[in-house]
Amino acid sequence: MSHETPITIKIQDSDNVAIVVNRAGLAAGTVLADGTELLEHVPAGHKVALAAIPAGGNVLRYGEVIGHAIADIARGQWVNEHRVALPTPPRLEDLPLATRPAPEQEALEGYTFEGYRNEDGSVGTRNILGISTSVQCVAGMTNYVVKRIREELLPRFPNVDDVVALNHTYGCGVAIGAPAAIVPIRTLQNMARNPNFGGEIMVIGLGCEKLQPTRLLRPEDDGAQPLKVVDPAELEQDSILSLQDEQFNGFGEMVEGILAMAERHLHKLNQRQRETCPASELVVGMQCGGSDAFSGITANPAVGYATDLIVRAGGSVMFSEVTEVRDAIHLLTPRAATREVGEALIREMEWYDNYLNMGQADRSANPSPGNKKGGLSNVVEKALGSIAKSGTSPIVDVLSPGERIRRRGLIFAATPASDFICGTLQFASGMNLQVFTTGRGTPYGLAVAPVIKVSTNSTLGNRWHDLIDLDAGRIATGQASIADVGWELFRLILDVASGRTQVAADKLGLHNDLVLFNPAPVT
């Protein structure tokens, strides 16, 4: 029998279950703060009934029905997967659209950060020369020149933070006419226009590739503002270098050509200066990876709180990961600002259902045995933990994978849950900073935008002291509230966006490669 102070977490007032935090669980006879006396042992991360739930009655967590009691559940009993019936999986027909008015949110005034304002009005948090590539063939070359640029040119341009090659595995040997090819192509087009690159587009191509470099300069009309208005011919001259160009006699001349082009762009980037910008210029991508039972209790709700703060300040937040929200989609469609946004949410779910079906992929293994052991009864509960990152704001827009952001507020950017594909697509959509929550731990980092890593439990936060930027595990132990950590995160976002605080991954130089989402065949 444990003699620790019992700690449990209840997310919404209406919930009739709470989660046990104590590492050893809580023993029968333990009395909780609200007077509930445990009738049996309840393991850590698992649910205890805070009220009697009659057979067929709703089990409420996150203020939502996560299932129905199979038989009467008494107050103080363990509510596990054997006692909770799965609600019918959400069908995509007849979902409520834009039916739940968003809670009244007070505008948040006066918060600013020091950013790089671009000609199109967007704001970068970094000043980076991003070298786009039209095809994978040139990756060996771009890696070579990036090293040379860092060593030989960058020291002369102190206002420029870095030079990064946007290598990928697309561009040739792909079914470029397949319907789904629009996804990787759009992603490459929009990555080059991310605010952190300041409109200085530079593309290294080969020459004979299927994805011609000019296509990266002339994106299909997506309703987004161009970064700057220039003559297309001039842009091409200034921004594209093909290795097969007959002017280059061998490797040495190619390298000289690339260095000369890079230098011209570095000159322009070096003139950028940070200036005070309102928090409404933030475009923050929210993501989770390596999740555990605490993700939905600590880090993700705190992220949701920060999401609401950013939205109240007029800024933009993207949440994503189609496969992680699919089973809670009925909870998102009512939060759509308009019926059209609700319909767009459904369209993205349908697209992904089809994509998975084609590959004979199966969602039945979700949640995993590890998730269940950690206290997650079913996929609804898991998805609720994931969407907690979206806070309570209305969803004002839905982006297909890789589309560029069109309006401010809370946005669903449809992406796979795969960490680096999600990060790449959010970056293409215009993200200037990312927040990443993790329970098991991953050394995630991006070279193109700062990533704030938030741990869901203090065990990880302490062990990975030099890899984690903010520990949300303190919420579980009662040392901080969701609001406390939400505010801390919001302030940290402003500091990191301003370049005042360096994130762990940047301090260590730990950066993962960007990964394109190519749902079409390779050839």
Add this chain to the structure above:
Amino acid sequence: MSHETPITIKIQDSDNVAIVVNRAGLAAGTVLADGTELLEHVPAGHKVALAAIPAGGNVLRYGEVIGHAIADIARGQWVNEHRVALPTPPRLEDLPLATRPAPEQEALEGYTFEGYRNEDGSVGTRNILGISTSVQCVAGMTNYVVKRIREELLPRFPNVDDVVALNHTYGCGVAIGAPAAIVPIRTLQNMARNPNFGGEIMVIGLGCEKLQPTRLLRPEDDGAQPLKVVDPAELEQDSILSLQDEQFNGFGEMVEGILAMAERHLHKLNQRQRETCPASELVVGMQCGGSDAFSGITANPAVGYATDLIVRAGGSVMFSEVTEVRDAIHLLTPRAATREVGEALIREMEWYDNYLNMGQADRSANPSPGNKKGGLSNVVEKALGSIAKSGTSPIVDVLSPGERIRRRGLIFAATPASDFICGTLQFASGMNLQVFTTGRGTPYGLAVAPVIKVSTNSTLGNRWHDLIDLDAGRIATGQASIADVGWELFRLILDVASGRTQVAADKLGLHNDLVLFNPAPVT
């Protein structure tokens, strides 16, 4: 009217067309060496009839029917796509299997190279510490440690050529239970066992990923010989490091752990010595990329000649690129050594047909307008140019993507034509050296195995003097025969395999990333 000496190329004695080589084409009235007088202008790369072909008669190139005359074609006329009817596309039913006896080939004795003999009998051409990864999350970390290992450890192990992180985008956020997941998983398992890594397997994992690191050590039974027989528990202890392991307090300790593991493997690799091995230990991957009209006339036939030499010496050659051989499959199935091999060829074509259909990809755009302009009348002619790399030997086995080589001789390794996916899959299959032909030019290079680049035309060979290893363009100008260049290539392969000659990409340090083939969905 041109006053140059007319140059044309006829591949097989039975051909009734030849290809014009002269850059400006050949004018009407030109008389060829065989007495054929041109009746009209024929452009460079295009075909001229060497004999009268009656309406409905066979147009023969590469000794094969590439189409039928739509109307009578007179000797000396231009044979272009308007005068040649496409043969019916090859159906996969009722193909002739193993019907054409392979030409008698004399065994080639006495050719050797200096290689690294492994415990399983395989032979490496390099001595490399390959660091496998079970998931993309660790790529930032492996890049970091590889730099440290190169700087701090490698100088103490002079017999070790390099350390390479086998980064990829698989391992988590993927439909790991989908039927097609076997392809990337098998590829990772077999890459780690490539002869160039000497059996010293080292895997960096995260901990919570779907593809557990132990799976990389215990490949599904594929009939291949294990690299060395060791106790599984010992292998795991010696070969797997997971970043989430609780023994590591933070980044610094992870790095120390990886460096210590790397040092143990470097000690063993450093004991490897080159020894004289028969040419029968060669496992050469043949590939083309950035092809032009001369690919099928110069470089690919010379590669085919070298293929036959290697096979005659008892060695192994893989040719690949399903989408490039699909339209000439009826010419390959007769060359199968057995009916079973022929059936396996058809099975791989069927698989790819289905895969492309699922993505609504279309082969109708092949050949491209550029191909036609260059003289390729149709897809059969294009495919013939590609399969010229396979020479004339019997096809003794077919590998599904990423499977490990099982027998010696000419092997069809089924891969996409995408350059780096093909290279990665051939490497996983056990390739210890690659030959890459290119007409337009690509700076292709791999860190894990030497790549010999062969130009199809001397214009490229001269311009890319420091990027091309061998110019087969001399065949078109009559300076060398196919046999001459085939022998040159064979000897160069032996020199490069021995470490006596360094290929251009290695001299310059130009290396592309490996790219996995994942036909299954991401999640």
